[in-house]
Amino acid sequence: MLNILSCRNATNSIYKLQIVYQSLIKTAKYRNSVVCRSFNSSSKPAFEIKNTRECSKQFIDVINANTNVQNNVILYKNTTSTIFIKLVFFGWGFCNIVLALITFNPKYISTWFEDLTWTEYLKKNGITWMYFIYSIVAGPLGCVSLYIFNHRIIKYIVLHKGGKDVSIVTNNLFKNVDTITVPLEKVKTTMARDQMKNFLPLKIQGKMFFYLVDGQGKFFNEQLFDYTVGKAKAW
Known part of the structure; x- marks a missing residue:
């Protein structure tokens, strides 16, 4: 009788221990899963979301x-003096x-209408004829080139009120x-401002040649320049 009772008590104790053990295992699994979820959701994903928000904010700032x-x-x-x-322009001209006046001879015209070959014409007029031709050709071409180059150097760029026009x-x-x-x-640059070395070429629609932004000048509002004049345009 005592043996039977002791066996029952031992069986009940083992059964209770099994229940407690299973409940502890379930609790431990649940805690581990919660810890893993909280770690995965609060560390790396939070960092990625933060970076995404920062990039989105910068992108919105650029657009707006x-x-x-x-x-x-x-x-x-640009305060550089020209x-x-x-x-050089006035000196060259x-x-x-002066060279054209010194080397000019009326026979250049009179012998032109004579029946002469080019060799005979050059021998008759001499080397002074070549200096005269040089002065009347190179003089104007040099002056025009200097005028265009000087006219293409920018002194100021002014954005007008409202941001629609620029001077x-x-x-x-x-x-x-x-x-x-x-x-x-109608105004754009051929390259980004931060890629400029000595000059930044600027193109105005309808004009034949480029205008030049001197690198020695000063940009008073770099960001606004990049969003307006320096912005890429499809034309």
């Missing part, structure tokens, strides 16, 4: 850049005019400045 300025804004200013180009102020040999005002969409 405010170019609707309330007043005229100077984007660029007096040297002016001196003066020297070639390009350039040098001029016969007056202080020359101003060109065009819609913003």
Whole structure:
């Protein structure tokens, strides 16, 4: 009888121990799964979301850049003097005019209508004829080149109120400045501003040659310049 009771008590104790053991295992599995979920959801994904939000914010800032300025804004200013180009222009023109007057001979015209070959014509007129031709050809071409180059150097870039128009102020040999005002969409640069070395080529739609932004000048609002004049345009 005692043996039977002791066996029953032992069986009940083992059964209770099994129940407690199973409940502990279930609790441990649940805690491990909770820990893993919290670690996976709070560490790495949170970092990725943060980076995504930062990138999205930067992207939105670029798209929503405010170019609707309330007043005229100077984007660029170049104070470099072009007096040297002016001196070369007038000096070159003066020297070639003097050379043409010295080497001119009326027989250049009279012998032109004679029945002569090119060799006979050159022998009759001499080497002075070549100097004369050089002066009347190289003189004007050099002056035109210097004028165009000086006229293409930008002194100021001004964005007008509202951000729709822009003024390009350039040098001029016969007056202080020359101003060109065009819609913003008709102005673009051929490269990014941070890629500029010495000059930044600027193109105005409808003009034959490029305008030059000197690297020695100063950009007063670099971000606004990049979003307006320096912005890529499809034309």
